[in-house]
Amino acid sequence: MQWPLPQGVNAAITLRGGGCSRAPYHSANFASHVGDDPAAVARNRTVLQQQLALPAAPLWLNQVHSDRVVDASEWQPQLSADGIVTRSRGQVCVAMGADCLPLLLCDSAGSQVAAVHVGWRGLAAGVVESALAHFRQPALLAYLGPAIGAASFEVGGEVCRALLAQPWRYHCAEQAAAACNPIGGDKYRLDLAKLVELRLLKRTAVTVFGGCVDTYAEPQRCFSYRRDGVTGRHAALIWMSAASTVEK
Numbered sequence: 001m002q003w004p005l006p007q008g009v010n011a012a013i014t015l016r017g018g019g020c021s022r023a024p025y026h027s028a029n030f031a032s033h034v035g036d037d038p039a040a041v042a043r044n045r046t047v048l049q050q051q052l053a054l055p056a057a058p059l060w061l062n063q064v065h066s067d068r069v070v071d072a073s074e075w076q077p078q079l080s081a082d083g084i085v086t087r088s089r090g091q092v093c094v095a096m097g098a099d100c101l102p103l104l105l106c107d108s109a110g111s112q113v114a115a116v117h118v119g120w121r122g123l124a125a126g127v128v129e130s131a132l133a134h135f136r137q138p139a140l141l142a143y144l145g146p147a148i149g150a151a152s153f154e155v156g157g158e159v160c161r162a163l164l165a166q167p168w169r170y171h172c173a174e175q176a177a178a179a180c181n182p183i184g185g186d187k188y189r190l191d192l193a194k195l196v197e198l199r200l201l202k203r204t205a206v207t208v209f210g211g212c213v214d215t216y217a218e219p220q221r222c223f224s225y226r227r228d229g230v231t232g233r234h235a236a237l238i239w240m241s242a243a244s245t246v247e248k
Helices: 038-051 120-125 127-132 157-163 173-178 192-201
Strands: 009-013 069-071 083-086 092-097 101-107 113-118 140-144 154-156 180-184 187-190 206-210 234-240
Touching: 009 101, 069 127, 083 092, 083 127, 092 101, 101 127, 101 192, 101 234, 113 120, 113 127, 113 234, 120 127, 120 157, 120 192, 127 192, 140 192, 154 157, 157 187, 173 180, 173 192, 192 206
Parallel strands: 069 083, 092 113, 140 206
Antiparallel strands: 009 234, 083 113, 092 234, 101 113, 101 140, 154 187, 180 187
């Protein structure tokens, strides 16, 4: 990840290699809801925590393609939400994806972080805006994790119409419309990462990084639900070190 994080803020995004799950989830699957052996998922999560020297177990969510973003103080196992945010050090926020976009956020002061699961349904519902509303500081850094790319993501016109129904949510409505590229027969190629970026940029002082890994196009490195159907999920994690010299 090429992302200039503030002192005391840490982030990581997994790809599909290096785990113990068997096909079709091979190998570093972190999702417990996709049919994988629960013991393999648990082992993958344990190894991840050890390898990254995480200060605590990640706060895994039951992602449901909604606009719900919760504070880490509300977390409990199997909580249904699509984003989690914290101002507490030592708590690990996580979002999963396998074509949907995992979005990591932090403020420039290094005092608040969030992980958000962004599919087209969540984007249309306003999950990006829900996440931004939790941040107190105006200046933010954002990282767009691996997601299905514009060359691979074919959708029907109803998807684009849902995403463009509120043009004021985008930094530039014309660029948002251009992210839905018509290919005939009410079919489009959708640039999900671009639409997420344009929603982030609607808020001033947001700097965006990432957004260049196409999960569909890289079967050796990435899980892709649209390509494979039954498959695993990547994890995108962000946390603030328990001990830090960052000034508030």
